[in-house]
Amino acid sequence: MTNSPKGKTIALDADGVLLDYSTAYAHAWAKAFGTLPALRDPDAYWPIDRWAVERLSGERLATFRAAFDEAFWSTIPAIEGAVEACHRLVDAGYRLVCISALDDAFAAARQRNLEMLGFPIADVIVTDGETGDVSPKALAVAKLRPLVFADDYLPYHRGLPAAVHKALILRAPGGSPNVGNELADTDSQHVDLCAFASWWLRRPQAR
Known part of the structure; x- marks a missing residue:
C-alpha cells in the first residue's frame, strides 16, 4: 500500500492498538x-x-x-482515531506492518478486516501468543527490523532488539498488566496510537 523503504517501517500490534x-x-x-x-x-x-x-x-x-x-x-471495529493516525504516519513516509498474536488460520481475516476499515497496512504477520522471558513477537520484529514496535501489552516488548524503539500503548488502566519495573525497558508510553503518532511526528528527527 506504500512504497516507503524498508528502513522506515513501523510495526504495530492489532488488538488494542489498531482494533477495538x-x-x-x-x-x-x-x-x-x-x-x-x-x-x-x-x-x-x-x-x-x-x-x-x-x-x-x-x-x-x-x-x-x-x-x-x-x-x-x-469485522472487529477500529479504535477511534487509529485509521487517521496510520494515514498520518504513511503520509510522512513510513511503511506500516501489523504484527499480531493470532492463529495462522485467521491471518487472512485479519488482513481483510484492516483493509476494509481503511488501514494503510502493507503487510500482516501473525505470531504465537504465549508469553515468557522473550516476546513471541521478538523473532518477527528482529527479521523485520522496524524503527518502532508499538504494542499495548508490556510482556510483548520483552527481548526485542535494542535498536527498535519500543512504544507502549497504555490504553485502559484498570487491571492493566502494563505496570512494574519492566516499564523502564520501553522507550516511550502513550495513551493510544493517535498520541504516539503525534509524538513521533513532532520529534526533531522527524523534521
Missing part, C-alpha cells in the same frame, strides 16, 4: 448467548472485567469460543 477487541468481545458474547452484556467498568483493560459477564467453563465456554470465528476476526 474489547467491543468485539461483547458482540461475540451476544452472538453466543443472545444478549449484549452491560458495561461494568469502562476503564478495564481486560474485556472480561470491562463487561458484566461471568467466567465460563464447560459447554458454555465452548459455545463462546465458537463465536470467535472467521466472521469475528474479519
Whole structure:
C-alpha cells in the first residue's frame, strides 16, 4: 500500500492498538448467548472485567469460543482515531506492518478486516501468543527490523532488539498488566496510537 523503504517501517500490534477487541468481545458474547452484556467498568483493560459477564467453563465456554470465528476476526471495529493516525504516519513516509498474536488460520481475516476499515497496512504477520522471558513477537520484529514496535501489552516488548524503539500503548488502566519495573525497558508510553503518532511526528528527527 506504500512504497516507503524498508528502513522506515513501523510495526504495530492489532488488538488494542489498531482494533477495538474489547467491543468485539461483547458482540461475540451476544452472538453466543443472545444478549449484549452491560458495561461494568469502562476503564478495564481486560474485556472480561470491562463487561458484566461471568467466567465460563464447560459447554458454555465452548459455545463462546465458537463465536470467535472467521466472521469475528474479519469485522472487529477500529479504535477511534487509529485509521487517521496510520494515514498520518504513511503520509510522512513510513511503511506500516501489523504484527499480531493470532492463529495462522485467521491471518487472512485479519488482513481483510484492516483493509476494509481503511488501514494503510502493507503487510500482516501473525505470531504465537504465549508469553515468557522473550516476546513471541521478538523473532518477527528482529527479521523485520522496524524503527518502532508499538504494542499495548508490556510482556510483548520483552527481548526485542535494542535498536527498535519500543512504544507502549497504555490504553485502559484498570487491571492493566502494563505496570512494574519492566516499564523502564520501553522507550516511550502513550495513551493510544493517535498520541504516539503525534509524538513521533513532532520529534526533531522527524523534521
